[in-house]
Amino acid sequence: MTLHIGLVGCGFIGMVHSVALRAVIRAGLVDAAVTHTCDIDGERAARMAEPHGAISGTDLEALVDAVDVVWVCTWTAEHRAVVQAAVDGGRAVFCEKPLAPTLAECEVVAALLEQVPHQVGLVLRHAPVFAATADAVASGAYGRPLATSLRDDQFFPTQGQYASEWRADVAKAGGGTLLEHSIHDVDVLAWILGPPASVRAETAMRFGHPGIDDVAVLTLGYPDGSHATLLSVWHQILSRSSSRRLEMFCEDAYLWADDDHLGPLHIETSQGETLVPGELPTWERQLDVPAEYLAPIVQYAVPTKAFLDGITAGGKQGWPDASIALRAHHVVDAAYRSSAAGGVLTPIGP
Ligand SMILES: NC(=O)c1ccc[n+]([C@@H]2O[C@H](COP(=O)([O-])OP(=O)(O)OC[C@H]3O[C@@H](n4cnc5c(N)ncnc54)[C@H](O)[C@@H]3O)[C@@H](O)[C@H]2O)c1
Incomplete structure (x- = not known):
């Protein structure tokens, strides 16, 4: 039908x-x-x-x-x-x-x-490069994750292809670069590293839209003692519509990617570097x-x-479903609360 x-x-x-x-x-x-x-x-x-x-x-x-x-x-x-x-x-x-x-x-x-x-x-849950990263970490072949860094930047999206005034209005958007854009990143980090236990965050509103953060810096703590940082920025470089770079140190490998769809994922070990290219579906x-x-x-x-x-x-x-999305929202909410309290270590809810 x-x-x-x-x-x-x-x-x-x-x-x-x-x-x-x-x-x-x-x-x-x-x-x-x-x-x-x-x-x-x-x-x-x-x-x-x-x-x-x-x-x-x-x-x-x-x-x-x-x-x-x-x-x-x-x-x-x-x-x-x-x-x-x-x-x-x-x-x-x-x-x-x-x-x-x-x-x-x-x-x-x-x-x-x-x-x-x-x-x-x-949609990043369907990106081959992050699937490959999650698989590499889950396999245990490269040892335990030690420290991860994810940078996400985009021009302030009230212009260009996004051209939407609501993104400067906290009542319609709820927040700025962290909620509106980097909810994707918070979710990708949870997919690769599991749920974080705590967050310290600082945010800034350099472009003067109340409640709309244009810079967010998060340090996420994990139950095993590892950490991740997320740097999320909305700038005015109109040639950069959206770009991400992931870097990860595991005990026995350095993994990185600077493309958020097909990668490739680079994996450097003491034996040298291998590339895991993302592939489009056969159809x-x-x-x-x-x-x-x-x-x-x-x-x-x-x-x-x-x-x-x-x-x-x-x-x-479907996948990802609402429960996965809600977990990411809990992390973002804890990050905003941490920032409002001056960057204090804030436990993350269920
Ligand atoms: N998954 C992604 O990668 C991704 C990318 C961009 C945007 N988004 C999300 O998609 C949503 C829309 O973003 P956008 O960039 O398309 O915004 P947009 O402003 O370009 O489009 C939103 C549209 O919704 C319409 N609208 C508002 N209220 C409505 C209602 N009650 N009934 C019917 N239409 C209504 C508006 O008139 C407008 O045409 C946002 O939540 C945004 O965060 C997701």
């Missing part, structure tokens, strides 16, 4: 999902169709509907009534209301990260999502996408296909 999909929120990431969905649908990789789009800005909804031949509008209830799966791509403060409507209608939900602006609301959104087949847009050849857009589209097409395949297979839960 063809799955009918409704896209809610037709801005930047809604468009990325729309293109990824269209690519996997047209290639016959999933039995689905985007049949409805919705945005409070009707013109945006109409623009996104056009290539799918979908029905567009501003009426969320009408969309929920008509589809099997709801894709939630509104700005963060609206995730809760859209997820509530979708879950009330018993629909499967793909919800973008962050779940909500505050931890209390994240808990509400997570509890709603748990009631239906769902997946959260923490990428079936996608009718210009070569220069292939890798970025595949980044979203892989989690999209996985989620839809799970639903088609009988409502199997």
Whole structure:
């Protein structure tokens, strides 16, 4: 049975999902169709509907009534209301990260999502380079992790391709570079290293938007005595839209990567260096996408296909799910509390 999909929120990431969905649908990789789009800005909804031949509008209830799966791509403060409507209608939900602006609301959104087949847009969980890193650490072949460093930088995303004023408004975004962008990094570190026990954090708002941190420096402590630092920065270098560098010292290896999708992952041991290149899925050849857009589209097409395949297979839960996202939100919340208290060591909740 063809799955009918409704896209809610037709801005930047809604468009990325729309293109990824269209690519996997047209290639016959999933039995689905985007049949409805919705945005409070009707013109945006109409623009996104056009290539799918979908029905567009501003009426969320009408969309929920008509589809099997709801894709939630509104700005963060609206995730809760859209997820509530979708879950009330018993629909499967793909919800973008962050779940909500505050931890209390994240808990509400997570509890709603748990009631239906769902997946959260923490797309780095599908990045081959971080899967290879997590596998390398879990294998134990390189000894115990000692210290890890992850740097994430991006130009202040109220401009350029992101062009969204809400990212400078704490009521809509909940926070700045740490919550809005580096929730991905906090989650990747948890995937590779396990849950941290404590955090010390300092944040700054150098560009003067109240509550919107543009620099965040975290030191995460792990139960085994190892540490990780996360440096998250929003700057004004418009040629750098998003970039990450991971460095990890294990007892017997230095692992690093400066690309957050295909890597490669570099592994240096006393015997020399090996490279673990990330690979695109074999079905990428079936996608009718210009070569220069292939890798970025595949980044979203892989989690999209996985989620839809799970639903088609009988409502199997997506990955990452709300419980994984909520754990990352607990770390971010503890980091903001640490920063507010002057960078004190702060235990991390459940
Ligand atoms: N996973 C990722 O890598 C990734 C990347 C970018 C953005 N995001 C997340 O996606 C969300 C959207 O970000 P964006 O960059 O697309 O923002 P955006 O401003 O480009 O688009 C948001 C859209 O939502 C619409 N909208 C707001 N409230 C609505 C409502 N109640 N009903 C219908 N439409 C509504 C707006 O009119 C706008 O068109 C944010 O939560 C952001 O953090 C995730």
